[in-house]
Every structure is written in C-alpha cells, then in structure tokens.
Amino acid sequence: MNKRFRRLFLKYLNNTCSRQEMDEVFDYINSQGLEFTDEMIRHVYDQELLERRQSRKLIFQVAASVVMAGIVVLAGIVMTSNSKGIVAGTTVVNSRTSQTARSEKRFLLLPDGTQVWLNAASILEFPEKFSGGERKVSLTGEAFFDVKHADSVPFIITTGKVSTLVVGTAFNIKAYPDQEKITVSVKRGKVNVRYSDNKVAVLERGQQVSIETTTTRAKQKAIKDEETAAWQKGYLLFDDETVGDILAYLEKVYDVSVQFQDSEQKNLHISTSFKREEGIEKALLVICRLTDTEMKIENGIYILKNKPEKL
Template sequence: MDNSNLQQLIDKYLQGTISVEEKKRLLRWYRQQQDQETVWTLEPGETEQDVSQRIKSKIWSDIATPPSRKRIYWPYVAVAATLLLASFVVFMRTKSGIVEQQISFSKSEGTNNRFILLPDSSRVVLRAGSKLTYPNSFSGQTREVNLEGEAYFDIKHNNGQPFIIHTGEVKTTVLGTAFTIKYPNGSNQVEVLVERGKVRVEDSKQVFAELTADQKIDIQGLKVKPAIEKIDVQSAMSWKRQDMAFDALPFGSLAEALEKRYGVSLDFANQTLRNCPISGKFTGSETIEEVLLNICATRNAAYRKTGDGRYEIKGPGCP
C-alpha cells in the first residue's frame, strides 16, 4: 500500500467515515509491519484498561525507537496500531492460559447488529454499543461469558455444562434457551427477557426469579426483589431482526450489510450478480451460511468458502 492510499485510510478512520472493508485493509497493513503477533498477559489484579495502557505505551516506545531494518512511516503505524487496539476483536491471554475473545463495537460504527457464533455453536446477536467477552473454548464445568450492553442469546442445550452470563453483580444461568439481556454500561439495571426455555437470574445473595417463555424481569439495583412481567417477546426482541428483512434489495448492497453484521468478506465471481434484486426475511439468529444458502437459492446462485471469513458467490447475474 503506498503512502497516499494509506493516508486516505487513516484520514477516514480519524474522521469516523472508514468502511468495514477499509478498516480491514488498514489492519492487514499494520500486521504486515510486525514480525509476529503479540499476546498480552493479564497480570494478577490488572484490569483491561491497564492492559490497554501497556499496549499504548509499547506503541509509542516503538515510534520513539523505530527498527532500522524497515523503512516505515511510524506515525502511520501508531494510528493503525491504535486502531488495532480499539478494534472490535481483541485477544488476551490470562495467567491460567485461557484465551479470551472480546467483541465490541461503538454506535459510531453504525446501528447494524453483530452476529457471533460461540465455541459451543450457541448464537448471539450483539446490539450496537455492546461488548461480549468469552473464552476461545468452553472446557470447564460451566460456559461463562460477560456482557455489557444488549444481546440476544440462543444457547445450545448441554445439561452437564450450564451457560452463565455475567452482567455486573447479576448472573443469568441457562441450560438451553433463547432470551435477551440488557445491561447498559455503568448502570445498575439488568433486564432479562425469555423467548423460550427457562433461566435463573440471581446475584451472590439471592435468586431474583426463574423465568420461562414470554416473561421478563427488570432489576433496578439489588435491594428489592423485582416482579416478573408478562410480555410480547416477539415485539420486544424485534431489534435482532433489524436489517434482516429486505424487498428487492440489490445483491451487492445486501452483501455489504451482511459483511458488517457477520464480520466476513463476500466476493462476487460475476459482478453483474450485484445488480440482482433480493427479497427475504430472517429471524436475525441465522449463521452467515444459512443466510447465503437461502438468498443464493432465490437467484439460482451458489456460494463457497474461500478462506477464513471469506466467501465467493457464483451465479448467472442480472443485466
């Protein structure tokens, strides 16, 4: 990538106008400047913010003493590295050896939801402005994740390994069900809505409720046991279907929306296929493969996976 193109991408990032694909290009360029990936260890008693500060200090140290073996404009590396730090995918290695993955994105990146397939094949739809932290594998007696913001969970059933979502002091335990949790960052409010199955909501001192289908609990603080409400779940969870119902939308425009939602790259072998109108309606909890299978079938097209997070779509196209 030449300096002019690099400067354009960095300017777009700083102005908040960079696209998902352009951000990926910038991150790829940054990683090419490194000899190897760095794994940052979370020291005992250290917070995520402490690790972030260490990473930033390392970035500025590198700028002050750039390696002589590479001719690089290091201020560019600084911006790209900071972007990598703020990116929605961050990896950390704890002292116990468990690798955690963190998915987060701000509302400034748009209002598109983000789909996540967990290591146990459970499905999550993460709302804009939210953050989910989970291990690379669920190897213990429980499956545990941490949530800030709002997310829809469709949990794979496993009697021997309960699924637990931590939201501040409140934890929600399930065996196999579909529900949403809303936990605004920095608040003491936790809202749990159940679509199907059963969940238990509690803290270290008390069980607030055991919820079943079409029930909701809204916890405002931890002193008073809240009441269980009967709700219209489909209406309350309509946000997870956002952008997943479309009528005669050009395939190319739909592909761009799916790239943002699923964090993938979709390529067209036949560029005229981009012009084909696509109509469809999904629940919002489908995997990218399930979505591609259905929409390709409507255009006599097919898809294949060409790499990690990359798919190629083939078909006769439209004029």
C-alpha cells in the first residue's frame, strides 16, 4: 500500500487531515474503486494492531475487542459526529449523526460494513449498532451508498416521505430539502423506492427515478453508469432541473452565495453539466448564457440579473 496514503488515511481517522489532504484521500480511494476500500481499511487496522503489539502498548483485551468488533470501531470514521440516545420502549439505542459543511465531502463506514460517501451540506443519522431485523438510516442531502449484502436484513434510507429499501446494492440519493426533487440512481443491484406508503418504482442498474416533492409525480429514466454519483468524480450533472435548484446546489458545493433576481426565470427548467474543478464563476457564466442574464459580484455575493434592454 502507498505509504503516504496510509499516513493520510490514519490522519483522516484521527480527524487531523487538512482540506487538501482530505481531498487527496478521496481522490485516491475513488481512483482505486469501491472494493479497494474494505481491503485498505483492514490493512491499516491490521498494521496498527501489529505495530502496537510489537511495541507492547496494546494489551490482549483491547486487541481482542478491536478484532471482534472492528467494524463498530470503524464507524468512528465520522469526522464530526454527535451521539444521542433514542428510547424505544425500555431499550435505549445509541445513534450517531454525521454532518458535512458546504463544499465538504466525507466517507463513512457504517456498523454493518456499508460504505457511504456523503456530499456537501448533508446529514446522515444512523445507530451505533443495527438491530431489530432491519438497518435503518436517515439522510438529508446527498449520498452514495454501497450497501453490505444481507438477505434477511433490509437496508432502509428515509429522506422525508421517501423511503428506499435495498438488500445489497450501490446507489445514489439526492434529497436536499430546499430542492423540488428527490432523485434515486442505481449503479448495482435492485432498489425499491416508496413515497409514504405508496410504491413509486423498483430500480435496477442504470435506472433513475426523480420524485417531485410538491406534486409527488415520479419520472423514471435510463442513465449511464458514470452518471450515477458523478459528483464523486468531480462532475456536476443537471437534467431538466430548475435554475433555482441548480443554483442552490452550486451554493452548497462551492460554499458561496448566489442571488437570481428574476423570480420567474428561477423556475425555468434547463439541462447542463460542469466540472467542479472549473470553479463557480465558469458554472455561473454557463447559466447566464442559458438564461440570457449577466453576472456581477457584490460584497462576495454572485448576482445574476437580466441584461439591460438594448435601445
């Protein structure tokens, strides 16, 4: 294993990574693929245990607890998390909350081995230990899940009134509360999507469904593999989305403030795409061309307004 990556990954676990080092960790894992992540984590922990044993700093009881419950320890990959107790009858279930700031992304390993990539300005709530015949988490924002297979224990993600049920699959959910659509895209396996108690769609690889939160109308379509969670690889894709929703998404990704002065144009549906590395100004200039507006910056705020009428 790359020695530099091993060092950076340990810094990541200890919450001592700089933003640049964190991006390097994500880029390296992305370049190796999702299956690499399990092997990498096991290797890092095995090496740490070995080194501690050799230096006689790890007593037998601690080593045994890490080996037997390592996957629970790995849930600590949350960089900023809060714990709380949820009372269910007479049983107290401890839960965790992981939250990303604007322009931040994070990798999580849940207690069952499920891998989660949390996008900017997102929140994931999950128990410290899954029990009761199901694995249930709550998402606000956007995340890519690679769910650990378990035939008899379904994995359920709730996002407002939309619930997504899977057994073992890889898929992306985009569900920001300030945007008009919740979108589920499947990369592998099968996903059952419901709105309240009503079945919306059963998706398989290369399929996507978008649900309008105001009307509950659902639109299903086929997509390419690379379109699923394209944000992980630095691409921002928008298909038939309102200008208002696109701007709200860009605010989260780039941690900026954007104002669009024409309220009617904010409801205009457009399709476009950007590379994240190209920056916010280039993205906004593309939107200006599509909406026949112009951009200016005042006090650090990006303002898109109608062009003055020609005399």
